[in-house]
Amino acid sequence: MLSCACTTSLTNLSDPHALRPGHLEVTLAGQGTANSVVLSKSWDGGAALYQQAFGDQKLQLAALTDPAVVDTGVAWALFAPRIDPELQLRCGTPSGPLPGADIGLRISPSVAKLDGKLQLLGSDDGRHALALQAGYAMQHGGPHKQVEWLTLVEFGRQDFDLMASYGWRWPNLFEGYLGPRALFSLVTAKRRLEADLVDELPAEMSQFNPAQLFRDTWLYQAGGTAGIKAGYKYVFIRLELNAFYMWFRPIVLGQQRVFDGVVVAPSVALSGTW
Numbered sequence: 367m368l369s370c371a372c373t374t375s376l377t378n379l380s381d382p383h384a385l386r387p388g389h390l391e392v393t394l395a396g397q398g399t400a401n402s403v404v405l406s407k408s409w410d411g412g413a414a415l416y417q418q419a420f421g422d423q424k425l426q427l428a429a430l431t432d433p434a435v436v437d438t439g440v441a442w443a444l445f446a447p448r449i450d451p452e453l454q455l456r457c458g459t460p461s462g463p464l465p466g467a468d469i470g471l472r473i474s475p476s477v478a479k480l481d482g483k484l485q486l487l488g489s490d491d492g493r494h495a496l497a498l499q500a501g502y503a504m505q506h507g508g509p510h511k512q513v514e515w516l517t518l519v520e521f522g523r524q525d526f527d528l529m530a531s532y533g534w535r536w537p538n539l540f541e542g543y544l545g546p547r548a549l550f551s552l553v554t555a556k557r558r559l560e561a562d563l564v565d566e567l568p569a570e571m572s573q574f575n576p577a578q579l580f581r582d583t584w585l586y587q588a589g590g591t592a593g594i595k596a597g598y599k600y601v602f603i604r605l606e607l608n609a610f611y612m613w614f615r616p617i618v619l620g621q622q623r624v625f626d627g628v629v630v631a632p633s634v635a636l637s638g639t640w
Contacts, residue, residue, distance in 0.1 A: 375477060375479060375501075375503040375525040375527060375549060375551070376399055376549070376587075376608050376610070376629065376631035377395070377397050377452075377591075377606060377608055377631050377633045378499075378529065378531075378547070378591045378593070378606060378608065379393055379395055379452075379454055379472075379593070379604060379606060379633060379635055379637075380454075380456065380468075380470060380481075380483060380499065381495075381531075381533045381535075381541050381543045381593070381595065382483075382485060382495040382496060382497035382531045382532060382533035382543050382545075383466070383485065383488070383492075383495045383497075383533060383535060383541070384458060384461065384465070384466030384467050384468045384483055384484070384485040384495075384497065385456060385457065385458030385466070385468040385639070386458045386466065387458045387459060387460050387461075388457075388458055389457070389458040389639065389640065390455070390456070390457055390458075390639070390640060391454075391455070391456040391457075391468075391637055391638070391639045392453075392454070392455055392456075392637070392638050393452075393453070393454040393455075393456070393604070393635050393636065393637040393638075394451070394452070394453060394454075394635060394636050395451070395452040395453075395454065395604070395633050395634065395635035395636075396449070396450070396451055396452075396633065396634055396635070397449070397450055397452060397474075397631060397632065397633035397634075397635075398447070398448060398449040398450070398631065398632060398633070399447065399448050399629065399630070399631040400447050400629070400630050400631075401441075401445040401447070401612070401627055401628070401629050402627040402628045402629075403441050403445050403612070403614075403625050403626070403627035404441050404442060404445050404446060404447065406627065407434070407437045407438045407440075407441035407625070408438050408441070408442075410434040410437065410438065411434045411435045411437065411438030411439075412438075433618075433619070433621070433623070436618055436619060437618065437623055437625070440616070440618060440623075440625075441625065443521055444521060444523075444553065444625075445625075445627075445629075448476070450474045450475055450476065451474065451475070452472055452473065452474040452633075452635075453472070453473050453474075454470055454471070454472045454473075454635075455470065455471050455472075456468050456469065456470040456471075457469055457470075461484070461485070464484055464485060464486060465485045465486070465487065465488035465495070466484075466485035466488070467482070467483060467484050467485065468482075468483050469481070469482045469483075470482075470483070470501075472503075476505055477503050477504070477505050477525075478503065478504055479501055479502065479503035479504075479525075479527075480501065480502055480503075481499060481500060481501030481502070481527065482499070482500060482501070483497050483498070483499040484497060484498050484499075485497045486498055492535070492537060493534055493535055493536070493537070494532075494533070494534055495532070495533045495534075495535075496530075496531070496532050497530070497531050497533075498528075498529070498530055499527075499528070499529045499530075499531065500526075500527065500528055500529075501525075501526075501527040502524070502525070502526055502527070503524070503525040503527065504523075504524050504525075505522060505523040505524070505525075520555070520556045521553065521554070521555055522553070522554040522555075522556070523551055523552065523553050523554070524551065524552045524554075525549055525550070525551045526549070526550045526551070527547065527548075527549050528547065528548045528549075529545055529546070529547040529548075529591065530545050530546060531543050531544065531545030531591070532544065532545060538598060538599045539596065539597070539598060540594070540595070540596045541594065541595050542592075542593070542594045543591075543592070543593055543594075544590065544591065544592040544593070545590060545591060546588075546589070546590045547587075547588070547589055547590055547591055547608070547610070548586075548587070548588050549585075549586070549587040549588075549610065550584065550585075550586055550587075551584065551585040551586075551587070552582065552583075552584055552585075553582065553583055553584070553585055553614075553616070554582045555581065555582060581616065581617040583614075583615070583616040583617065585612065585613070585614045586612070586613045586614070587610040587611065587612045587613075587629060588610060588611055589608065589609045589610030589611060589629075590608070590609065590610075591606065591607070591608045592606070592607055593605060593606035593607070594606075595637065597637075600638060600639050600640055601636070601637070601638050601639075602636075602637045602639075603634070603635070603636055603637075604633070604634065604635040604636070604637055605632075605633075605634055606632065606633045606634075606635075607630070607631075607632050607633075608630070608631040608632070608633075609628070609629070609630050609631075610628070610629045611626075611627075611628060611629075612625070612626060612627050612628070612629050613626055614626060614627075
């Protein structure tokens with residue numbers, strides 16, 4: 367189930383030194399993400415089903431509404447491990463009195479992201495840089511379709527990203543960068559079952575009403591990014607690691623659930639600049 371985490375939102379693939387006005391950079395990347403919530407909720411959900419199947423009680427349809435089982439489905443729908451390719455285009459822009467600025471567009475199979483970077487400080491020799499970056503991403507590929515089909519809920523997500531970064535470079539050969547980041551995500555749920563069909567559900571299946579499964583809520587992540595790039599003049603290989611702690615407390619089936627956990631997103635990329 368390599369599917370629904372917003373990998374493009376978690377990675378950065380841009381160093382603090384802004385591109386010069388009119389200069390372009392094209393990056394092809396492969397990136398992945400893993401979330402500890404998927405592992406922990408899958409364990410809890412499996413244990414609940416095992417208890418139902420081999421315990422004193424018989425396995426019944428109502429067992430699928432067990433909180434641990436429902437949480438497992440939601441965790442896979444929103445945070446399943448994913449490996450994605452990505453295309454990034456960046457362009458240097460006029461920066462006024464600041465040392466530099468550029469904008470970027472990043473596209474992957476599930477996410478499109480637009481971001482802007484302001485280089486606030488730069489050393490006279492061009493080796494050191496300090497930058498502030500902000501971005502907005504919208505998921506367009508959707509989570510795992512089998513999970514959407516089972517839950518009858520269409521999930522959506524929008525991400526807002528802030529980062530401050532410091533970088534040091536050996537001109538034309540190497541650069542290293544790191545910095546803290548914060549992500550704020552709005553997770554939405556839209557039921558896929560018509561209202562008149564929901565009204566026809568028998569009483570014993572009333573808990574399966576998609577409108578009751580999940581409510582729109584905010585997700586918060588705080589952590590950092592560290593990366594290096596090495597090459598010569600116009601072509602560079604990038605390696606980057608992003609790590610966050612996630613706070614997520616959605617209302618599921620009328621009760622608040624805890625989906626806090628650790629998120630890791632590594633990436634490798636090839637960049638060309640001219």
